[in-house]
Amino acid sequence: MPSSLRLASSFVVAACIFPRLISAVPSVSDPCAAIAGKTFVPPADALACYKAFPFSEKLRQNVLTNVARVFDFFTFENYYLNSPAPFQESTVNIRGKIAKINSTKYQTDYDFNKDLYDFTTQLNDGHTRWFPSCYTIFQNILPAPVITIEEKGVQGVYVAFDSVDFLSQLGPAYTGYFDSIKFDWKRLQGAKVIEIDGQEPYTYVDKIARTVSGNYLDHNVRVNSVFSSYRISGTSFSQRLGDLAGPTTVTQSSLTFKLIPVNSTKAETVNVPFLASYNGAPFTDSKSFWSTNCAANENTNGVDLKTLKTSELPRRLAKASIIQDGSRNAVGINLPPQFVPTLPPLPGSEGVIKSYALPDKKTGILFVGSFEPDDFFAFQSDVVAAVKSFKAAGITRLLIDLTNNGGMAQVL
Numbered sequence: 001m002p003s004s005l006r007l008a009s010s011f012v013v014a015a016c017i018f019p020r021l022i023s024a025v026p027s028v029s030d031p032c033a034a035i036a037g038k039t040f041v042p043p044a045d046a047l048a049c050y051k052a053f054p055f056s057e058k059l060r061q062n063v064l065t066n067v068a069r070v071f072d073f074f075t076f077e078n079y080y081l082n083s084p085a086p087f088q089e090s091t092v093n094i095r096g097k098i099a100k101i102n103s104t105k106y107q108t109d110y111d112f113n114k115d116l117y118d119f120t121t122q123l124n125d126g127h128t129r130w131f132p133s134c135y136t137i138f139q140n141i142l143p144a145p146v147i148t149i150e151e152k153g154v155q156g157v158y159v160a161f162d163s164v165d166f167l168s169q170l171g172p173a174y175t176g177y178f179d180s181i182k183f184d185w186k187r188l189q190g191a192k193v194i195e196i197d198g199q200e201p202y203t204y205v206d207k208i209a210r211t212v213s214g215n216y217l218d219h220n221v222r223v224n225s226v227f228s229s230y231r232i233s234g235t236s237f238s239q240r241l242g243d244l245a246g247p248t249t250v251t252q253s254s255l256t257f258k259l260i261p262v263n264s265t266k267a268e269t270v271n272v273p274f275l276a277s278y279n280g281a282p283f284t285d286s287k288s289f290w291s292t293n294c295a296a297n298e299n300t301n302g303v304d305l306k307t308l309k310t311s312e313l314p315r316r317l318a319k320a321s322i323i324q325d326g327s328r329n330a331v332g333i334n335l336p337p338q339f340v341p342t343l344p345p346l347p348g349s350e351g352v353i354k355s356y357a358l359p360d361k362k363t364g365i366l367f368v369g370s371f372e373p374d375d376f377f378a379f380q381s382d383v384v385a386a387v388k389s390f391k392a393a394g395i396t397r398l399l400i401d402l403t404n405n406g407g408m409a410q411v412l
């Protein structure tokens, strides 16, 4: 465990080691120039820009050598070869997979990176992933985030009941696109979902949990990630799109639902288009897209700690956080105000910890949104402060809410 935690940051840093040597495929119409300056673009256009860069054997060797060396320190390698129940979903021969990626013929640099991205994502270990900075810079957003809820004792999948308030926060550049193609996404809010992509909704959700979500070994926690839900962002509440409606990949252009809209009894089939959100630095064409987002520079190559004096070394406290797509690709969407808790937070609610006493005055809620931004020691004192305030409020029952908590503090 400890060594893999320490590796987390080096692996993520390794995502930016591309040398400045790729030049865009010369073409009459440059697919990156075609989308330059736009905040929202159809995913197929984003993908065309990603695919403007030819495969480079030199980059593959550079990247895979670093990846293989990181795995030399990965203490879970044997675990993945022979995973115990119920975690076999992540079973993989890591060296075999690297060898396969090393020998596969790829057309573009994107294709190589996407393969590596999928492989590390499907390890379902949020500490050990490959984030090629240029190819995770768009987030694909579907105007139909889904939730799961029980109604009259039966669980079902629905389009989020707040999807209009929630997605309207993306502004007219997002919603205007759907107006321009005359797609009425607002009427889908709250619709009961009967099929997704021709499958029973939970079957499709399981597929996303298996292939897209990553981060957590437990399948069921990944299923929760597929749905839209609240989380802490910074120190305030926000809402995640969920991995069905907000993947980092731009490979899907639309998703077909069979659903029953609110106030209707008739099932209908609706093909819902995605729109990709650009979260990177400005660029004007493929050349500048590459130099701004992909090429290595002084900041992406990390710091050679061996050249620093002991007094200059950063204070290293054990901390490992699971990297959530949403926090990297900062599509900032707040939790619509009607869902923000109105109970006054108890004294000691600090940063990522929010404590509340329910009206029965017996039940306390300890919402631990993250183990960041504090270090292990500060986190401990925040927990002690929260427990003290529960005691002072006469709380005898405690509910600990770890929804979308992506961080874990560990002592090495």
Ligand SMILES: *[C@@H]1O[C@H](CO)[C@@H](O)[C@H](O)[C@H]1NC(C)=O
Residues within 6 Å of the ligand: 064, 065, 068, 098, 099, 102
């Ligand atoms: C990939 O293949 C090349 C050529 O066979 C080899 O030299 C290199 O060591 C391999 N890299 C990895 C990480 O296995």
Ligand SMILES: *[C@@H]1O[C@H](CO)[C@@H](O)[C@H](O)[C@H]1NC(C)=O
Residues within 6 Å of the ligand: 262, 263
């Ligand atoms: C559904 O019908 C109710 C009652 O007529 C109405 O208040 C509500 O606005 C309708 N909702 C939608 C989405 O049409």
